[in-house]
Amino acid sequence: MVELNSPVKIESNASPEVARFLQSERNRPQHTLEHQTEDGGFSVKKMMQALQSHFSNTSDISNEIAEMVEAQVEMRTRELFRQANYDALTHLPNRAYFNTTLEQLVVKAQDTETEFGLLFLDLDGFKAVNDTLGHQAGDELLRNVSARLMSAVREGDIVSRLGGDEFVVLLADVTDKELIEGVSQRIIREVSRPYWINRNDVEISTSIGISRYPLDGKTSAELVDHADQALYVSKHSGRRTYRFYDEVAEQVISPKHVLVNRLHAAVENGDIEAVFEPQIDLTSGGIVGASITAKWNEPEIGNPYLANWIEMLNESQAGYTIGAWLMDSGLYYLQQWQKYNDAIMVSIPVIDALWQQEDLVTVLNERFASYGILASQVQLEFTVQSLNEHEALHEVLNALTTAGYQITLSDVGKSPLDLSSLALLNLQELKLNRDWLQSTMATEKGQKWVQALVQMAKSLDICVIATGVETTEEAQQYQVMGCSMAQGDNWSAPVDAKKLQQTIQQQLPVIA
Incomplete structure (x- = not known):
C-alpha cells in the first residue's frame, strides 16, 4: 500500500473502515478465547x-x-492450500508458491554448491488475442499454453504463472548450458504452434530470458530481475528466441525498462502523491469540482502527472495499487470538502487494473458506502484508449451506469472516437485532451471540428470539459463554443488537498 504524508494516512495506514474491520478481527479471537475458557473449550x-x-x-x-x-x-x-498456492485459471503454481520455492532453491544451492536455471517468459501477441477475441478466449489460450509448457519441460521442473501472460520455469540441478537451451527451444516450439480457440485459428509465440545461479545472481531478487532484463533483450531481438543474462548484460537496457523499475520503487516507497486540479464552471467562474491525479516527481518523464506515465503503470504490477489508492483518496477528500460545499464533485480516473477486477460494481458500492458518498457525487473517468483497446470495458461501463454511477470519457481527441460504440453507452461528460485541443484550436478548420464535437455532445445532454486552458481568452472561447467546464493553468495547476480545501472554505471563485 502506498503511504503518503496526507490526511488519508494520519490515523492509520488503512482506510477508516478497513481499520475498523481489522480492529474487529483482532478483538474477535480474544472474545472467542475468553468464551471458550469459561465453558471449558471446544x-x-x-x-x-x-x-x-x-x-x-x-x-x-x-x-x-x-x-x-x-x-x-x-x-x-x-x-x-490450493487457493493460496495455485493459480485458479491454469492450476499452475502461482507467484506466492514460486517465490517460496525459489527462496528454498537458493538456500539449497548455497548449501550443496549446486547450480540451477530460471526461465522468464511471456507471450508475444497475447494482448491482440485478448482484445480481439475477448477475455474468455484469452483465458482459454492461457490454459492451452500452460499445458504445452508442462509438456515441454523435464519431470521435476517447476512451471509457475506469475500473472497475465507471464510465466517462469525453474530448472533445478542444471550445470549444462546446452540442456537449458534444449528446454528453451522446446518451449518456444511448443508454445508457438497454432491454437484453435473458439473456432478461431490463433497464432502467438514466446520469448525467454534466462538467468543462472550463481553466475547471474545469488539472491532470488537478482535472479528474477536479471531474467526479466534478458527477456526484454530477447523480445527486441526478433522475438521467438531466448537470451542468457550473462550474454546480454552489457547491452543497453531500455530507458523505459529502467523507468518501470523506478516506478515500482516509487510506489513501494510512497513517493507518489495525490493532487487535485480545480474544475471551473465557465459561466459562474466558481469551483464546482476537482479532478484527482497522481504526481510522480521523476526527472526523466518531464511532466510528472499520471497521464504521462499511465502506460508504464498499466504494464507494471503497481497498477491496481495506484488505482485503488486514487479511488480511496478521492472519496476521502470529497467527504471532507462536502462539509463546506455539498455540491462539490470529484473526478477519479479508473485505471485499467482496477476496472478489470471482478464485480467492480460491488467493490465500488462498498467503498462509496464506507465514506458516505453517493454514486451521483463522483465522476468515474475512463480513457478513450481503454475503451478502444478493451471490448470488455463496454460491459463494465453499462453495469456501472445501471448501478447509478456517473461516467466521464477522458482524453477525447487523443485516440480515435468510435461513434457507434458511444451510441451504446450512457455518458455524462466528455473531457477533451489538452494536447489535442491546443493543436486543433490552432487552425480555423480545427476550431470548427471542436465546435461540432461540443454541439454534438450538448445535443445528447453530455457535459464537455476543456482541459489545459491557459488564458482568459481561451476560457471565453470555449464558453462560447458551449463547453460547460474547464480546467488548466489559467486558474490553477494541480494542488495538494490542503490548499484546495482552503479555497473551498473561503468560497473563492478561483485559486489565487
Missing part, C-alpha cells in the same frame, strides 16, 4: 461424547462422525 472429542450420549443406542456413531469431521477438515485444509 474439542471434537467433547462433541463426539455429546453425540454419543444423544444417540446412546448406537455405540460406534461417534467414531463415524469423527472420521467424517476429520475428512472434511483435511479436505478444507487442502482447498485452502
Whole structure:
C-alpha cells in the first residue's frame, strides 16, 4: 500500500473502515478465547461424547462422525492450500508458491554448491488475442499454453504463472548450458504452434530470458530481475528466441525498462502523491469540482502527472495499487470538502487494473458506502484508449451506469472516437485532451471540428470539459463554443488537498 504524508494516512495506514474491520478481527479471537475458557473449550472429542450420549443406542456413531469431521477438515485444509498456492485459471503454481520455492532453491544451492536455471517468459501477441477475441478466449489460450509448457519441460521442473501472460520455469540441478537451451527451444516450439480457440485459428509465440545461479545472481531478487532484463533483450531481438543474462548484460537496457523499475520503487516507497486540479464552471467562474491525479516527481518523464506515465503503470504490477489508492483518496477528500460545499464533485480516473477486477460494481458500492458518498457525487473517468483497446470495458461501463454511477470519457481527441460504440453507452461528460485541443484550436478548420464535437455532445445532454486552458481568452472561447467546464493553468495547476480545501472554505471563485 502506498503511504503518503496526507490526511488519508494520519490515523492509520488503512482506510477508516478497513481499520475498523481489522480492529474487529483482532478483538474477535480474544472474545472467542475468553468464551471458550469459561465453558471449558471446544474439542471434537467433547462433541463426539455429546453425540454419543444423544444417540446412546448406537455405540460406534461417534467414531463415524469423527472420521467424517476429520475428512472434511483435511479436505478444507487442502482447498485452502490450493487457493493460496495455485493459480485458479491454469492450476499452475502461482507467484506466492514460486517465490517460496525459489527462496528454498537458493538456500539449497548455497548449501550443496549446486547450480540451477530460471526461465522468464511471456507471450508475444497475447494482448491482440485478448482484445480481439475477448477475455474468455484469452483465458482459454492461457490454459492451452500452460499445458504445452508442462509438456515441454523435464519431470521435476517447476512451471509457475506469475500473472497475465507471464510465466517462469525453474530448472533445478542444471550445470549444462546446452540442456537449458534444449528446454528453451522446446518451449518456444511448443508454445508457438497454432491454437484453435473458439473456432478461431490463433497464432502467438514466446520469448525467454534466462538467468543462472550463481553466475547471474545469488539472491532470488537478482535472479528474477536479471531474467526479466534478458527477456526484454530477447523480445527486441526478433522475438521467438531466448537470451542468457550473462550474454546480454552489457547491452543497453531500455530507458523505459529502467523507468518501470523506478516506478515500482516509487510506489513501494510512497513517493507518489495525490493532487487535485480545480474544475471551473465557465459561466459562474466558481469551483464546482476537482479532478484527482497522481504526481510522480521523476526527472526523466518531464511532466510528472499520471497521464504521462499511465502506460508504464498499466504494464507494471503497481497498477491496481495506484488505482485503488486514487479511488480511496478521492472519496476521502470529497467527504471532507462536502462539509463546506455539498455540491462539490470529484473526478477519479479508473485505471485499467482496477476496472478489470471482478464485480467492480460491488467493490465500488462498498467503498462509496464506507465514506458516505453517493454514486451521483463522483465522476468515474475512463480513457478513450481503454475503451478502444478493451471490448470488455463496454460491459463494465453499462453495469456501472445501471448501478447509478456517473461516467466521464477522458482524453477525447487523443485516440480515435468510435461513434457507434458511444451510441451504446450512457455518458455524462466528455473531457477533451489538452494536447489535442491546443493543436486543433490552432487552425480555423480545427476550431470548427471542436465546435461540432461540443454541439454534438450538448445535443445528447453530455457535459464537455476543456482541459489545459491557459488564458482568459481561451476560457471565453470555449464558453462560447458551449463547453460547460474547464480546467488548466489559467486558474490553477494541480494542488495538494490542503490548499484546495482552503479555497473551498473561503468560497473563492478561483485559486489565487
